[in-house]
Amino acid sequence: MSKVIEINKLNKIYTETAVPVHAVNDLSLSFEQGEFAAIVGPSGCGKTTLLNLIGGLDKPTDGKIWIDGTDITTFSIGQLTDLRLWNIGFVFQAYNLIPVLTARENVEFIMELQHKSKAERRARAEELLVAVGLADRMDVRPSRMSGGQQQRVAVARALASKPKFILADEPTANLDSSSTETLLNIMEELNGKEGTTFIFSTHDSRVMKKARRIITLEDGKVLTDNII
Amino acid sequence: MAWRNLWRNKKRTLITAASLYFAVVFAIIMRSMQLGTYDIMIDGAVKSYSGYIQVQDSLYFEEKSFDDLMVYDSTLDSIISTVPNVISALPRLETFSLASTGKKTKGVIVQGIRPESDDLMTGMSRHLQAGEFINSDDRSILVSNRLASYLRVSVGDTVVLISQGYQGATAADQFPIKGIVKIPSPLLDNKLIVMPLALAQEFTNAYDLVTSVAVNIQEKQNMESVWGDVSEKLKDTHLQVLRWTDMDKALKQQIESDDASGVIMLAILYMVIFFGILGTIIMMTSERLREFGVMAAVGMHRSRMAIMMFLETVFIGLLGLIAGSITAIPIIAYYLDHPIRLGGDMAEAYEIYGVEPVMAFSADPMIFVNQFITVLVLMLITLIYPVLKLAKLNIINALRG
Ligand SMILES: Nc1ncnc2c1ncn2[C@@H]1O[C@H](COP(=O)(O)OP(=O)(O)OP(=O)(O)O)[C@@H](O)[C@H]1O
Ligand SMILES: [Mg+2]
Numbered sequence: 233m234s235k236v237i238e239i240n241k242l243n244k245i246y247t248e249t250a251v252p253v254h255a256v257n258d259l260s261l262s263f264e265q266g267e268f269a270a271i272v273g274p275s276g277c278g279k280t281t282l283l284n285l286i287g288g289l290d291k292p293t294d295g296k297i298w299i300d301g302t303d304i305t306t307f308s309i310g311q312l313t314d315l316r317l318w319n320i321g322f323v324f325q326a327y328n329l330i331p332v333l334t335a336r337e338n339v340e341f342i343m344e345l346q347h348k349s350k351a352e353r354r355a356r357a358e359e360l361l362v363a364v365g366l367a368d369r370m371d372v373r374p375s376r377m378s379g380g381q382q383q384r385v386a387v388a389r390a391l392a393s394k395p396k397f398i399l400a401d402e403p404t405a406n407l408d409s410s411s412t413e414t415l416l417n418i419m420e421e422l423n424g425k426e427g428t429t430f431i432f433s434t435h436d437s438r439v440m441k442k443a444r445r446i447i448t449l450e451d452g453k454v455l456t457d458n459i460i
Numbered sequence: 461m462a463w464r465n466l467w468r469n470k471k472r473t474l475i476t477a478a479s480l481y482f483a484v485v486f487a488i489i490m491r492s493m494q495l496g497t498y499d500i501m502i503d504g505a506v507k508s509y510s511g512y513i514q515v516q517d518s519l520y521f522e523e524k525s526f527d528d529l530m531v532y533d534s535t536l537d538s539i540i541s542t543v544p545n546v547i548s549a550l551p552r553l554e555t556f557s558l559a560s561t562g563k564k565t566k567g568v569i570v571q572g573i574r575p576e577s578d579d580l581m582t583g584m585s586r587h588l589q590a591g592e593f594i595n596s597d598d599r600s601i602l603v604s605n606r607l608a609s610y611l612r613v614s615v616g617d618t619v620v621l622i623s624q625g626y627q628g629a630t631a632a633d634q635f636p637i638k639g640i641v642k643i644p645s646p647l648l649d650n651k652l653i654v655m656p657l658a659l660a661q662e663f664t665n666a667y668d669l670v671t672s673v674a675v676n677i678q679e680k681q682n683m684e685s686v687w688g689d690v691s692e693k694l695k696d697t698h699l700q701v702l703r704w705t706d707m708d709k710a711l712k713q714q715i716e717s718d719d720a721s722g723v724i725m726l727a728i729l730y731m732v733i734f735f736g737i738l739g740t741i742i743m744m745t746s747e748r749l750r751e752f753g754v755m756a757a758v759g760m761h762r763s764r765m766a767i768m769m770f771l772e773t774v775f776i777g778l779l780g781l782i783a784g785s786i787t788a789i790p791i792i793a794y795y796l797d798h799p800i801r802l803g804g805d806m807a808e809a810y811e812i813y814g815v816e817p818v819m820a821f822s823a824d825p826m827i828f829v830n831q832f833i834t835v836l837v838l839m840l841i842t843l844i845y846p847v848l849k850l851a852k853l854n855i856i857n858a859l860r861g
Contacts, residue, residue, distance in 0.1 A: 328754040
């Protein structure tokens with residue numbers, strides 16, 4: 233299987249603080265196409281920092297990240313923006329849907345940035361919203377949906393661009409247990425159906441149980457890395 | 461999406477557009493009234509009296525002495541009238557005189573003109589109150605309306621004029637009144653007597669001589685070009701070509717200072733509006749920083765977000781401008797045909813300054829163009845804030861909200 237992400241001796245040191253924080257410490261890791269992986273570990277171990285670096289939202293202090301064989305650590309802001317648009321889907325803890333747009337429009341928005349045709353956008357958005365169980369909520373705005381529903385829209389949005397992988401930082405942290413269950417089942421199903429790689433961080437043991445690979449971090453280093 | 465964002469906070473969009481709207485309506489109407497009133501002032505003093513351009517002997521212009529007259533012959537006439545956009549040259553002989561009717565005596569201006577061609581510019585015959593307009597070979601005079609009332613004369617009466625003639629000759633004669641005319645400028649209406657040029661030359665013993673040649677031009681916009689052309693042709697003579705702004709400096713300054721105070725007032729108004737809009741834009745930006753973070757995270761370029769803000773801002777601007785123009789146009793259109801005639805104390809105050817007591821409007825398209833440019837430029841300046849914010853946007857901080 234081909235490596236989607238390859239990380240080599242990655243370091244991130246926050247220097248804005250009084251005492252510099254070594255959030256990611258000489259970390260090396262790789263992910264293959266189709267993985268369903270959880271990153272776990274105590275609070276402050278560097279999960280969010282790592283996901284932000286992989287997603288090109290932040291720049292490492294040193295080290296390399298290859299996505300599909302291309303080193304992204306030298307990319308400009310504009311190149312990183314395009315990288316995210318075409319290769320990466322994001323699911324945030326706080327859902328972060330665009331409030332003025334309906335569920336359908338939130339999903340289509342990404343494809344609009346990709347200049348996809350109206351027909352293609354419509355078809356894909358409907359397909360995904362049906363897949364996440366929101367066939368009857370397509371034209372509703374985020375403010376009128378529950379957290380679980382919003383996060384399902386967010387998953388649909390993340391998949392809309394047909395990305396190589398999806399990064400989800402604590403996607404279920406704000407959800408109750410039944411919503412968590414539903415969301416994970418949907419993610420698992422889409423992972424199986426579309427072969428999209430899912431990488432998510434979590435504190436929740438129920439979420440970990442679903443993962444097929446669990447990476448444990450401590451002080452910015454990989455402590456354990458188990459394929460289940 | 462830009463439209464959606466505007467409707468997200470409908471109330472704020474509308475309040476911002478409404479504040480612009482009122483400013484635009486006010487600005488357009490105020491400018492229209494100012495420019496329209498200037499047109500009336502210029503028409504009253506310039507078009508119906510001096511003309512936009514005059515040719516005078518340089519000495520006469522400086523000294524205003526009746527001994528510094530100029531010769532008016534067919535050569536000079538053809539030099540002036542062949543300049544593009546010139547309708548005709550209007551020779552005139554003007555002198556101060558004492559007018560007496562036995563009971564009353566008053567200092568007046570006696571103006572000798574070629575009645576037909578002069579009337580084409582001044583439109584004097586249209587303001588005839590009584591009697592008839594004069595012909596070039598008449599031996600009678602026109603008396604301005606207020607002067608006639610002061611002297612208590614009417615058509616058919618005789619006025620005695622005593623004046624200094626050319627080169628010290630004494631001029632005294634009596635003239636029958638053929639007509640009473642109303643002169644738009646109240647100052648002149650108090651003291652003007654008009655007679656045919658030939659009669660005036662005979663009266664003052666100034667045969668073939670004139671004090672000035674007014675130039676009747678097609679449009680007032682032609683003034684500068686005609687002035688340049690005539691000056692060029694007469695540059696080797698002792699004649700001087702004058703624009704109305706050279707002749708009537710007081711009127712020019714009065715208009716300029718009034719214009720400047722109007723512009724300053726609008727500048728203050730727009731300044732207030734500007735800060736209002738800036739406030740809206742700052743709020744629009746900061747409450748959406750998180751959203752901008754999300755959009756950037758999922759792959760939207762900052763330049764596109766800036767364009768989105770630009771569209772939203774321009775939309776608010778155009779909404780105010782178009783609605784404002786649509787409101788102002790019928791108001792101006794109405795008052796264009798129905799100038800407001802002032803009465804009472806206001807009218808008196810105007811007349812002290814020698815201005816016709818009328819508030820007129822102008823439909824000069826530049827009034828609208830200027831408002832559009834001003835508002836859009838202000839809107840663009842307010843956009844600097846969100847553009848800088850976007851350039852500095854830190855996605856991770858923005859997402860954390
Ligand atoms: N912007 C920042 N500036 C300074 N230090 C930071 C910043 N972001 C994170 N850190 C520090 O880096 C370390 C790793 O933080 P990170 O957010 O990656 O941890 P985490 O594993 O996601 O924790 P949690 O489970 O609480 O979300 C922590 O010590 C944190 O305080
Ligand atoms: Mg975290």
